[in-house]
Amino acid sequence: METTAPQLFKITFDGIEIEVPPGTTIMQAARQLGPKYAPPAMCYYEPLKGTGGKCRACLVKVTAGSAKDPRPMPKLIPSCITTVQDGMEVENTTNESVLEARKGIVEFLLINHPLDCPVCDQAGECHLQDFAFEHGRVTTRYEEERRTFEKHDIGPYVQLHMTRCILCYRCVFTADQITNKRVHGVLNRGDHAEISTYIEKAIDNDFSGNVIDVCPVGALTDKTYRFKNRVWFTKPVEAHCDCEKCSGKVTLWYRGDEVIRVTARKNEWGEVKEFICNTCRFERKKTSEWTIEEPTKISRHSVIMANKYRADLKKPDFGLKVAAAQYKEIDDSRPYLTDNNTIRELSKENNAKANQRSLAENN
């Protein structure tokens, strides 16, 4: 009998070689390299089957299809649903056309988005915010009227703010896959498509609250938490309880001593692996109802970490090492100016140049 180790496919992602098992998508392979390399994902949600391919934020350039057929793919392809081939070469942030396309996607997603981040509960943990910050342009070219919707209460706990929705379909997949009966879906077409319940029916089942967690923007919000706080003022703590409906593994969000919100645990990609029930999410808001485990680990770059002191985080000494390696004496051959008038003129000139440069960048 033959015993062969599972064959691995070798792919090159932004010049980095990585070996992954067949059937892996480009996105999953890139995520193994870390958040610095992974393409952004607005609709793809690994725990939910069938998601992906809709938002086009994760488009990448495949410069070589495979070792057998090294032709480049003519179009940019969505990395979240494309499986790797042996010898595939992928360009993400190293390719100009990818960055250009992503700039376009951000712009498209934002033209009908209300940009009400200052009053939005999702601000600070919003995927669209992160995506726009990373890939968007500073100004907008959109002068037209934005599409708006009325707010809907769907069920006792969830409010739908459709104007903010980017139609990622994640909540539809969630309802399909973790609840028995889906009563909400997408109505209408094009930019007037909206998430809605089946003829004003309320979403009423024990796992409905999970649509809030999967929503990448602030379209589906927790009615018990609405307008109570900003995410960066709260402190997330891992906790569990003995729940008969779900795993009971949650993140508690504290403000002072008060639990102001309960969510499922999210991984570094913002994805929930174990969905929780509505009782845990909406009803258990006392510390005494939970067994506290430890503070949630959150990337130091996240705004959620702002103003929080973490003893277990040591500053890495890379910075010092890099500085030591790059140290050299300043060799400035420019004349040392003492004449005030010349300095004033030069600084005016430099300011004008800098202004022009930043204007050009912004346009």
Added chain:
Amino acid sequence: MAVKILTEHINVPNINTFEVYRKMGGYTAVEKALKTMTPEEVVEEVKKSGVRGRGGAGFPMGMKWSFLAKPEGVPRYLVCNADESEPGTFKDHYLMREIPHLLIEGMIVSSFALGAKKSFIYVRGELMYVIKILEKAIAEATAAGFLGKNILGSGYDLELVVQPGGGAYICGEETALLESLEGKRGNPRNKPPFPAVKGLYQSPTVVNNVESIANTPWIINNGGETYAGLGVGRSTGTKLISASGHINKPGVYEIPLGITVEDFIYADEWCGGIRPGHHLKAVIAGGSSVPILPAKLILNLANGDKRLMTYESLSDGGFATGTMLGSGGFIAMDETACIVRNTWTFARFYHHESCGQCSPCREGTGWMDKVLERIETGKGNMRDIDLLVDVAKKIEGNTICPLGDAAAWPIASAIRHFRSEFEWHITHPQEATQPGAVYRGEMELV
């Protein structure tokens, strides 16, 4: 007189009934295929004919058939795409209405070739009377033993189902059509997997246009090589062209591929020229989705040769100086047609018909519609023109299905070839918003 493959008997009285169609030599292809040929031989014959998909993309039909996966124990399906809703294209409608049995015969032959036991004709919902015509034709063919169990004693069973569509343009895209046929929301699927591997109900499926399927009986009767002898190069056979616009004789014409565009517009046999007293300004050669070309470029290639009505010749020069044959919706415009208004009309159409699944198309089509509306109503700004070009570029190629491309191409090409007209609308808002106002500046008419 040129060879007619599809429309030879179309003017025979009562050709829509089984008796008359049979008398005119109908259903002989079914007899020939089922009694004397194997499915592989039918596929081979269609491959030899070189017939290309008539729905717009022009992919060789035989090749598409040979890609069909054939796993054991899984049913295979043939789906006929009769959801013709491209603005400017009305050939399938005509064919199904006038000679429904031609499509039924083609469906039987094609289903036999692909080994499909159940085949579907997905007709756009607006054409309810055509659906009734097709259903009547199917009942007649079933009564005569050409459909149902054990057709003509060959042991081959086929059930043919006519499915009305919900009336969405997007359901003409093959994967959205399959979703709709399954009873779901008509959103296009991500490809791969292609329908040939996982199509209807996750089974291997071939989706073909009405006109493509209607060609198969003739190919079986006369041989693939005879068919390949018609036409020019890789554009074999004949093509139905839906001619509309400012021509003397609008209508559906079956042309042998390879006649010149000039002949098609000016010959009495076809369109009969531009209406008296006017001159040709622009042509949309293959339905609303393909790039618009000014008169000079549609009649002649960039190198001065005559442009032919073939897939290759029309796309000669890429999108800089070429266009596409598409689905054959030939719209001719004279100098009274306003390109900006026309472009806006198309943009409005794509805005309305975008399914809203992927972001570039959902948001971009609406954006372009609104900007074009501003330009047309005299509120435009010079930077809007470049904005439109840039938005079109960001949509093109970045969407799930070709609707994004189809929305971007007409706008990009209109600006490419008629930029001065857009600029005139912006610089002369007073004149441009008068009823019936058209740019009268420099343009090359023929």
